[in-house]
Amino acid sequence: MRLRRTLLGLCFVAAFIVPVKTMVEGQSASEAPAGFDNQTNGFTTQAVFDANKDAFEERETIEDGLGPVYNAQSCAECHQNPVTGGISQVTEIRAGHNDASGNFVDAPGGSLINDRAIDASIQERVPGAEDIRAFRTSLNTLGDGFVECVDSNTLLAIAFAQPSQSGGRISGRFIQVPLLEAPGSVRGGRFGWKNQHASLLSFSADAYLNEMGITSPLQPTENTSLGRSVAAFDQVPDPENREDVGRFAGFIRATKAPPRDEALAATFDAQEGSRLFDQIGCNICHVRTITTAPAGSVINGGQFTVPPALGNKKIHPFGDFLLHDVGTGDGIVQNGGQSTKNELRTAPLWGVRTRGRLMHDGESLTRNEAILRHAGEASGVINAYRFLSTTQKSRLITFLSSL
Numbered sequence: 001m002r003l004r005r006t007l008l009g010l011c012f013v014a015a016f017i018v019p020v021k022t023m024v025e026g027q028s029a030s031e032a033p034a035g036f037d038n039q040t041n042g043f044t045t046q047a048v049f050d051a052n053k054d055a056f057e058e059r060e061t062i063e064d065g066l067g068p069v070y071n072a073q074s075c076a077e078c079h080q081n082p083v084t085g086g087i088s089q090v091t092e093i094r095a096g097h098n099d100a101s102g103n104f105v106d107a108p109g110g111s112l113i114n115d116r117a118i119d120a121s122i123q124e125r126v127p128g129a130e131d132i133r134a135f136r137t138s139l140n141t142l143g144d145g146f147v148e149c150v151d152s153n154t155l156l157a158i159a160f161a162q163p164s165q166s167g168g169r170i171s172g173r174f175i176q177v178p179l180l181e182a183p184g185s186v187r188g189g190r191f192g193w194k195n196q197h198a199s200l201l202s203f204s205a206d207a208y209l210n211e212m213g214i215t216s217p218l219q220p221t222e223n224t225s226l227g228r229s230v231a232a233f234d235q236v237p238d239p240e241n242r243e244d245v246g247r248f249a250g251f252i253r254a255t256k257a258p259p260r261d262e263a264l265a266a267t268f269d270a271q272e273g274s275r276l277f278d279q280i281g282c283n284i285c286h287v288r289t290i291t292t293a294p295a296g297s298v299i300n301g302g303q304f305t306v307p308p309a310l311g312n313k314k315i316h317p318f319g320d321f322l323l324h325d326v327g328t329g330d331g332i333v334q335n336g337g338q339s340t341k342n343e344l345r346t347a348p349l350w351g352v353r354t355r356g357r358l359m360h361d362g363e364s365l366t367r368n369e370a371i372l373r374h375a376g377e378a379s380g381v382i383n384a385y386r387f388l389s390t391t392q393k394s395r396l397i398t399f400l401s402s403l
């Protein structure tokens with residue numbers, strides 16, 4: 001679904017500005033709880049949170065169904081910093097090639113090249129012909145229950161407002177993706193570097209299969225090794241893991257949002273940096289505040305009802321959950337179609353102070369370098385950044401250190 005540049009009559013944009021304001025700054029909304037403290041946000045009891053967290057941290061073995069091809073042994077191996085559910089330095093590899101018409105084609109068996117296998121003979125490696133290759137860093141999942149509860153129309157409204165905020169330069173792409181738990185239904189994608197999923201149940205089933213090699217009722221088909229069956233090595237049936245996917249989603253839904261460093265945020269430098277962040281337009285994509293749908297809203301193709309703990313909450317993700325071409329595209333297509341090959345989701349900056357390796361590939365090691373790497377839709381904003389004085393730039397980066 002392409003919503004930018006084609007539908008942008010001025011009245012159309014104007015018609016959407018009011019909804020953005022009411023949805024984004026709804027009066028009765030309260031602040032979502034935030035903290036790196038291993039405490040439930042109220043979606044489940046603390047006892048259920050702790051049990052679901054144990055499942056997220058559990059190290060699977062071959063006896064539990066691990067592999068045959070996989071990336072790591074537990075969700076927490078890649079989602080852990082500074083507490084379970086956060087990020088890590090672990091990356092994954094995706095690869096494929098373009099066909100004669102320039103369309104991206106997955107490597108045999110899918111673009112994800114698993115880094116590990118339970119038997120050396122089925123180890124995947126990038127074949128030479130698959131010359132489009134990309135690293136993808138692990139993402140934060142803390143607070144993602146709130147993100148799941150954002151109405152798709154709220155994201156759409158942000159997309160519609162962007163051109164008028166940027167002289168037409170910036171317009172996020174909203175895509176609709178399938179929900180594994182509601183076959184035949186689609187929803188506004190918001191999770192993953194390519195917005196490839198819209199629900200935490202879908203992402204958890206996908207991750208269990210693709211990261212750990214464990215099938216589930218939502219993802220019943222085992223992966224291959226570059227297209228070759230690994231059935232001979234798959235001695236253990238995985239369906240004992242029927243409940244795990246629900247536990248992972250239950251854990252993530254009950255996590256608090258990443259908190260600010262309040263002491264740093266209160267300093268003059270961080271406040272001045274925060275003002276500059278808005279003044280030069282970083283906040284057009286790195287959206288400061290979004291309000292979740294009211295409790296009782298039915299989402300995910302009828303499979304989830306927004307609970308009071310997650311409904312009508314203000315979050316500060318510093319992201320728009322939309323795809324943009326900022327000149328860093330990795331050429332890989334997932335759920336969004338060929339036109340998304342060079343687009344990535346705006347990296348939500350909440351919790352960015354816990355990340356040492358930045359951007360989708362982890363190749364930018366300083367905030368300044370990450371900012372200067374933005375081009376494409378972000379060019380105007382990044383030029384404004386270049387024109388800041390050294391002191392102003394360092395204040396903006398101090399602000400990032402408070403996120």
Ligand code: HEC
Pocket residue numbers: 071072073074075076077078079090091092136137138139140141144190191192193194200203204207208211212248249252
């Ligand atoms: C080998 C490391 C690794 C393991 C193990 C892993 N993940 Fe991830 N996770 C990633 C990476 C990398 C991404 C980003 C993938 C992308 O979009 O390309 C990600 C993204 C996610 C996201 C999307 C977060 C967002 O805000 O967009 C969720 C949810 C998630 N993982 C859940 C899980 C669950 C549940 C498990 C366990 C079943 C798991 N992951 C296991 C590396 C891992």
Ligand code: HEC
Pocket residue numbers: 170277280281282283284285286324326328329344345346347348349352355357358359360361367370371374377378381382385400
């Ligand atoms: C047109 C939308 C857009 C604008 C404007 C924009 N960004 Fe981004 N930003 C993105 C996207 C998309 C990514 C992810 C790119 C990638 O991974 O290759 C990103 C990534 C980042 C990251 C890396 C975060 C991480 O977790 O890896 C930082 C830091 C960042 N932006 C800061 C800024 C600052 C500061 C500004 C203003 C000077 C800005 N951005 C303006 C879209 C934007």
